[in-house]
Amino acid sequence: MFRTLATSGLVGLSTLLLGSSAIAAPIAPNSPMSQLNTVSELRDISPGDWAFTALQTLIQRYDCIAGYPDGTFRGNRPLSRYEFAAGLNACLQQIERLLAETTTNLARREDLDTLRRLAEEFESELAALSTRVDTLEAQTAFLEDHQFSTTTKLRGEAIFALTDVLTGTGTTTTFPSILPAFTPPQTTDLESPDQGTVFANRVRLDFLTSFTGTDRLNLRLTSGNFPHPNRGDGGFQYGPDPLRGYVGGLQFSPEGQQTFNDIASLAADNSIGITELSYEFSLGDRARVAIMATGGEHRAYLPTTFSSWDDGNGGTGSLSVFGQRSDIYNFTGAGLGLTYQFSDAISFSAGYLAPYANNASAPQPLPDDPFAGGLFAGRYSALAQLTIQPSDNFSFGLTYNHSYHPAQSGFSNLPILFSDRGTTQANLPVIPTQEVSVNSYGVAALWEVSPKFAVNGWLAYSNVNTSGGTAFIFPGGPTDYTGSSADILTYGLSLAFPDLGGEGNLGGIVVGASPYTTRSQVPQPFQTGGNWFFGTDLGEDFTDLIADNAIPWHIEGFYRYKVTDNIFLTPGVIWLTAPNQSARNPDVLVGTLRLTFRF
Template identity: 25%
Template sequence: MMTASPALPLLPNSSFLGAGSTKLSFEPQFPGFNPQTLQPDGGANSVSLYKLAYVLPLSQKFVVFAGTNAEITDVFPAITPYASDSQGAISRFAGYNAAVRITGGTSGTGLLAGAGFLWNPSKQVGLGVIYGSGSAPISEDRGLLNTPLGAGVFNGTQAIAAQLTLKPISTIDIGINYAHSYHTINILGTGLGSADIASIRFTPNAAQLARFGGDATLATLDEPITVNSVGATVTWRFAPKTSLSLSGALLFANLLNVDASTTFGSWSAGLHFRDIFHEGNTAAVIFGQPLYRESVAGVASRPEDATPYHLETFYNYRVNDNISITPGVYFIFSPEGFSANDTAIVGALRTTFAF
């Protein structure tokens, strides 16, 4: 939780509590408030529109889409068989490559507004491209403590991402990802760890501190950042009902006004099984490294002292064509990269209704 100087407005408590490696797959990135305005996001007995997109096939090989509320992972073809918020992995980490988790640092009422296309020139090759803005509805940039994502379609928080999908043979799927994102404040926008907030750590100078009444956390956060992300995922169906998935990503983050940069890395490996005990049921075991600060340059620092690891398993039981139940559990060792942190254990029982 972040506490500001008494002379400054307080950021929502969940702005820090919402960033961590324990997040569930279906959990909004920053639950409880709209990061575009820092205002509460609904409340008890309220209904809000989480995601909205429109897809228009122009031909069998070319599709365009546009949306006001979407994540990049909603657009590109999934490579791992457990990449589903409702039927697959129960953690945010396990299902998708970290390189496509660049959503603009937003949540339920403030996901990316953008457009793009999917082009499949053959059954073996596909290309997807999307541009999105996390600040499109904001007309005026009033600063960190009012509109932290900036303002406008092209002047605030934004991301452009591409995925090249390859299918060299019928049993192998490959996804190669690139994303470039810009944030008006010092965040990654992935929702994959506490390093999302004040992502590049440095010691603010006197002038930076003076702007926020000596609050070092706010001074560190109030710096624009660019992130270039690269990643690759491959799934091999080496048996009729069993597949192996491998995934890895590197995120290269640089502050624009401070000589500081940080490289983040993440990888995972998973086994997926179909028709376990009954047709339609699935299960998986996934192990990997959550997003971790691999190296720093310039005046950036790395406070972490240990490499975190993630171990997850789930079982998706189909009650019928419309209802499924997924019990699952995952363990995070040295969570957030600190050896003093106890192992985190997260269990979930997810019920999904599909119509």
């Protein structure tokens, strides 16, 4: 029918409707393409096109046609009857205006006859369109009267979770002593406390503000009642550290941290605090900049972290933080991030974060103040990534992350490298230590095999270098020691099953290893017992001192069920083998039932 109309007296009317931006994407009144003076302004229309004359007539006689802002008409785009009716209505109104304003350019009878036939054929659609417009105007007026802000949107998420350590807790693990001269007998028993079922919650409120339409100011408020492990105010404890347990620094494995454990530095008593403040904006057509005042993450400015369900440690993806993305990205602080898009397939990103950017005093080793240094002299992370997307369903990236950590003297219990992810040995691989410099190299990829199945994986290697110093370790007094180094690995593979069992559902399987140490050099002179705990010979590698050293596997399965568009129920389990990379520690099985509300 449309082609027949296009060859009649008002041949271009249907063509108008097929491409009019007034239907598909309304153009602002001040847009340079909101009105056309000649058909030559449309760069995808040439004189040889079958509808060229019709378009030219509509522009010259009736002025009721417009193009898209990029100078195209898109005349081959399909449209519904309602869209056709909307365009017809626009032309009828334009002709009525012309009739009221002048008599020199009256519509021809054959054009009016065509319009009459069209109006009769689309009578029901035009009536429905009028009703829709009236309803839309009423709804718009109501929203304007009751809106929270003209520039700010409120987005929230509330998580309720029942979680428990089903196995591997309330146990005693016997390790051979690494300091037989100091701690007879030749074995040491390390206990994991008995854990009970926990009812956890976390709430996030994001205030998203845009001033130009392409920028975004994000203010996040967070509260929760269940922290990550080793915080001292809660969190599951299992898998005692087979090294530091001998020297009064008993630590439990921070592996298996769940996303709702992420409450930043807030107390686990439902206190409310600002956990993110950032501003993103475009710089030209190809660059995107993120300024992060607090709680910034590398993942925030990167085009992708190659994950099927990375939701910023939210409540709709994996249970664990490990399952969200590669640990090479997991660093928070204040700083700057930039992504430059060379083409649709290639982009480059770089960013800098400092967690103690607001503390200008010089960092001092414990027990003083290592949480200092300001923006550049304290702890920081500088990351660069090349992202390549050769097709719509496949992308991969090459990542480099350099981080620096001030002195953590002696046998500090403070995990410093992977922010409470990975084994204790990976977080503090060398003891004693002063300054720590880490170079991390990673590769990650995401392959969306089909709309119902996707695969993503990652591998990251970190080389740790520490400076020497002086340790005040009894019984021999101060001892000078050399620098040292260590190697750390982490990797994972995830299988995603979108819409499994229904639209909006998600099944997920994660298999990998949290960051763990493969080599950790003992500083000199302690390799041969020089003035350390009555001359104990520790050898060259700390990992050799870990009884039954093994890869700490992380195996996770979850199923997110979409109850409504805003409510999700996610049961799942996390299985940890060889916690703290010792097979003497019993396997841990964590069960969770998570209920997420999003608004």
